[in-house]
Amino acid sequence: MALLPSKLPLTYPNSTLFSSPPRLSSLHLPPFRVSCAKRTGKKRYPSEKKKLKLKHKEVLTTVENKFEGTWRLFKLGVPVEKDPGKDFHGLSDALMQEIAKVLEFPVASLLPREAFSVIRKSFDARKMLKEPKFVYTVDMDVHRLLILEPRARDFISDLEPKVGLMEHFAKEKVSNDVISIVHDLKSNQEVVGANGFNSHSGPYLRMSNGKPKIAVVGSGPSGLFASLVLAEFGADVTLFERGQPVEQRGRDIGALVARRILELDSNFCFGEGGAGTWSDGKLVTRIGRNSGSVQAVMKSLVYFGAPKNILLNGKPHLGTDKLIPLLRNFRQHLETLGVSFYPIPVLGFVTIKFGTRVDDLIEEGGHLTGVKVSDSRDKLKLSKQKLGYDAIVLAVGHSARDVYQMLLSHNIPVIPKEFAYSGLANEVEKGRGKVPVADYKVAKYVNIDTKNPSSNSVAASRSCYSFCMCPGGQVVLTSTNPEELCINGMSFSRRSSKWANAALVVTVSTKDFNDLGFQGPLAGVEFQRELEQRAAVMGGGNFVLPVQTATDFMDRRLRVTSVPPSSYRLGVKASNLHELFPGHITEALQQSILAFDQELPGFLSSDALLHGVETRTSSPIQIPRNLETYESTSVRGLYPVGEGAGYAGGIVSAAVDGMYAGFAVAKSFNLYHGDLETVLGKAQNSGSVICTCTSLIETDFEQTVVGPVTATVELMKNT
Structure with missing residues (x-):
């Protein structure tokens, strides 16, 4: 049984930056501006939605022969009540009706289903919609369609490829393993x-x-x-x-x-x-x-x-x-x-x-x-x-820290990457009937007024967003050292547990590392390690996890010692998680949680439990390589x-x-x-931003994100 040292210091290299900030009621909120970044981009990118609509009207390159190859039809929406459900991936009557609308074919039942194949199916339940729906991408084999239904020829002749709605492939688009x-x-x-x-x-x-x-x-x-x-x-x-x-x-x-x-x-x-x-x-x-x-x-x-x-x-x-x-x-x-x-x-x-x-x-x-090489147990x-x-x-x-140190001993460059750390929001929802398991994503941009900055703020602005929503899952220990504590979210294929989790990510930069006294290419690693050690001490050792209700976190106090049930199996301890993070990060998380609660009512409640800390979402460094040859x-x-x-x-x-x-x-x-x-196709190299999140299998970002710290919020479903 591994025990943690009791003498581990609880102060950071620059303790003033981690002094306990004022409670929420005494915070100067006006200098902060929190703006919503919905997926429509309506507020952050006001012109994007209009541009997208115009693009859908644009005709792509002229098709030489519309009667050969494959037409791919996108965004075919079927209302939930008309769809067989999340586990059905065939061609329903309702989907055939949508295909007939796109082709402007008068009788959907006359279209041969053998000529169509479902490529993708997703569920869309955004508030902007009148009703939730399943969205399909379907391929149409023109040759087979014309053999089985020659009368479709006139309708195919009127088709034109449009961005995001319809594409044509001269040859059958086939990808192999x-x-x-x-x-x-x-x-x-x-x-x-x-x-x-x-x-x-x-x-x-x-x-x-x-x-x-x-x-x-x-x-x-x-x-x-x-x-x-x-x-x-x-x-x-x-x-x-x-x-x-x-x-x-x-x-x-x-x-x-x-x-x-x-x-x-x-x-x-x-x-x-x-x-x-x-x-x-x-x-x-x-x-x-x-x-x-x-x-x-x-x-x-x-x-x-x-x-x-x-x-x-x-x-x-x-x-x-x-x-x-x-x-x-x-x-x-x-x-x-x-x-x-x-x-x-x-x-x-x-x-x-x-x-x-x-x-x-x-x-x-x-x-x-x-x-x-050597035996790892030797x-x-x-x-x-x-x-x-x-x-x-x-x-x-991302956890092979000894390898990073070994590379530096050979003068192989290791570049520190900007990254983020986060809190995890867990909400329990099971897929019921036709509808898939609950999933959500929220994003906010916290902008600190540089004319009147908060006394403990070290950056003018930070992005805050949910990441790696893990419905029907559990919180698990991902430590590789008994003196350090970090967590992650995991689930089985059925996602049948009564918990779910999602990281709340706050971006941090190399300036944050430097302000805490961490320098050099492995500054991000040291930043992670410091927070993991602090979490281990806060939990009391023996892999017990420090937790705090969302309401207490917002008020910067520990009013309750009896916390809601948690999926973490090694035990939890009510703690002052708001003291775990640097003050400016705590502020950013608080502002984001308030904004998220407006978008998803109930996000902020005494039943929501934050867990700390997640640090291993991705790598805090990058090893330079040639973009073409992949060689160092x-x-x-x-x-x-x-x-x-x-x-x-x-x-x-x-x-x-x-x-x-x-x-x-x-x-x-x-x-x-x-x-x-x-x-x-051309390989897409990731960017230079790294972000922390509570759930490791990340998501693939065009700009990769990994995280040094995460608080996990967990809500248990009422049954």
């Missing part, structure tokens, strides 16, 4: 270069089989998909994972939850599948839901056992119970391709298990030539070995990818980044030559 894509590329080109590179010699354990030897560090989405691409192209891939495979990892997590035994390298953060395995399992992304790269990842997940409805749902979700067998199938496929899973072979045979930590890189003349590192490789794909997750800008042979390197923010975006990196490495060794953009 990663395995099929690689096989097709190999069959269409002569795969050369098995010996077209220079091998490095040295005193390392290394095989010589005429293939490039690639080490992939980390078995999260990035590492798995990079390994898959490289192995399918014929590279000799070794996958290193400091944690355990999902079978043993599940037992280690069970010991943590039931007996408070924390395995430092096998927990909610470390192990097969990465931190996203025991999380909400969201597959939502903002890098292009219908893009070729995202579809390739999604279809690969289906290939390995995910339900097919993730290809159609507007907000696809797997859940931990679905991810575990999927990862097992993924591993077995890699093994059939010859991918090695370490520890190192002992007595002449290979034990297929994980538990190997990469302790250092081997560098010769500005080029990486190998790695130093605290004395007596099992350390040197292994030679031609390239290293660094796909560590400072050392040859190193390919930093995924969330830990600062280039992704969720399961799907991390998998996409690893997939592109796999192709880039294969191309550098002449295993593949060609233009991947023609197959999957």
Whole structure:
């Protein structure tokens, strides 16, 4: 049983910045301006809605032959009472009526359903609508339609592609899984270069089989998909994972939850599948839901056992119970391709298990030539070995802080990223009948009047928004050190618990780190660590979580010691969470909660319970790399990818980044030559903003966000 030190200081490097701010009743609210940022953009971007309407009227490029290929129809709305419900993904009578309206075809029942296929289905319950509805995207096979219903020809002749409403594809738009894509590329080109590179010699354990030897560090989405691409192209891939495979990892997590035994390298953060395995399992992304790269990842997940409805749902979700067998199938496929899973072979045979930590890189003349590894449970590192490789794909997750320090020891640049920290709002709603499980997203922009700034404010403005809504889930411990406390939201596929959670994110910048005395490339890491340690002490140790009701948080007082029930299983303690954060962050959260309550009445109540603290949503650093080759800008042979390197923010975006990196490495060794953009489209690199949120599987941002702190608000459903 791990106990926390009682002497841990509760003050920050600059204690004046964390002095207890005045209560809400005495705050000077007028200097603050809180404006709503609804998804319509009506207030923040007053001209965007008008522009969107005009775009829908714009006709795209002229279609040469409207009677061939595929027409894609967007935004086909079906009211809830006319739709079979959330679990139906076929063509209902009501949907056929909507299709007939778009085609201006007089009798919907005469349209052959065999010519249409549902591509996507989502649920829209925004207040601006007269009634909630399901929204469909449907593909129409023109050739099949004309064979079955020739009278549709006249109606097709009048169709014109319009932005966001209707598109035409001369050829059938088909995307394959990663395995099929690689096989097709190999069959269409002569795969050369098995010996077209220079091998490095040295005193390392290394095989010589005429293939490039690639080490992939980390078995999260990035590492798995990079390994898959490289192995399918014929590279000799070794996958290193400091944690355990999902079978043993599940037992280690069970010991943590039931007996408070924390395995430092096998927990909610470390192990097969990465931190996203025991999380909400969201597959939502903002890098292009219908893009070729995202579809390739999604279809690969289906290939390995995910339900097919993730290809159609507007907000696809797997859940931990679905991810575990999927990862097992993924591993077995890699093994059939010859991918090695370490520890190192002992007595002449290979034990297929994980538990190997990469302790250092081997560098010769500005080029990486190998790695130093040891058994992750060998605290004395007596099992350390040197292994030679031609390239290293660094796909560590956001919690591998020791790896960041190791990179700096090799003078490999690590850039601190601006990020945010948040509070998590949890509201319990189960999907009832036709309607899917409750989901929401709110956003506010808190602007501090620079002419009359608050005494403890260090920034003029901050964005505040909800993030990673996890309905029907629970709060879990994601600490990797018994002296630090951080949390996350997770759920199973059915999302059937009586709780839900969502992070309330507040942006912070490097200026915030510097004002607290944290400098250098790892300032964000130190900022995270400080808050995690403070939360651990506030909870009293033994992984007990500090919590506070939303009303007490707003009033900056602790009036109640008996708090509402929580889904967190290791115990909670009523605490002054408003003292956990810097004063200006507490102010921003308070202003946001007030505004959110106006938009979602009931958001602020004594039943809402804030939990602290979440810090591991994404990486607080970025490792610079070449945008085209994915190779490090400072050392040859190193390919930093995924969330830990600062280039992704969720399961799907991390998998996409690893997939592109796999192709880039294969191309550098002449295993593949060609233009991947023609197959999957151009890769979208993330921006430089990082934000904190309570739920790790983030969402993929075009601008990635990770967080150092999160308070979780949890509401239990009245039954």
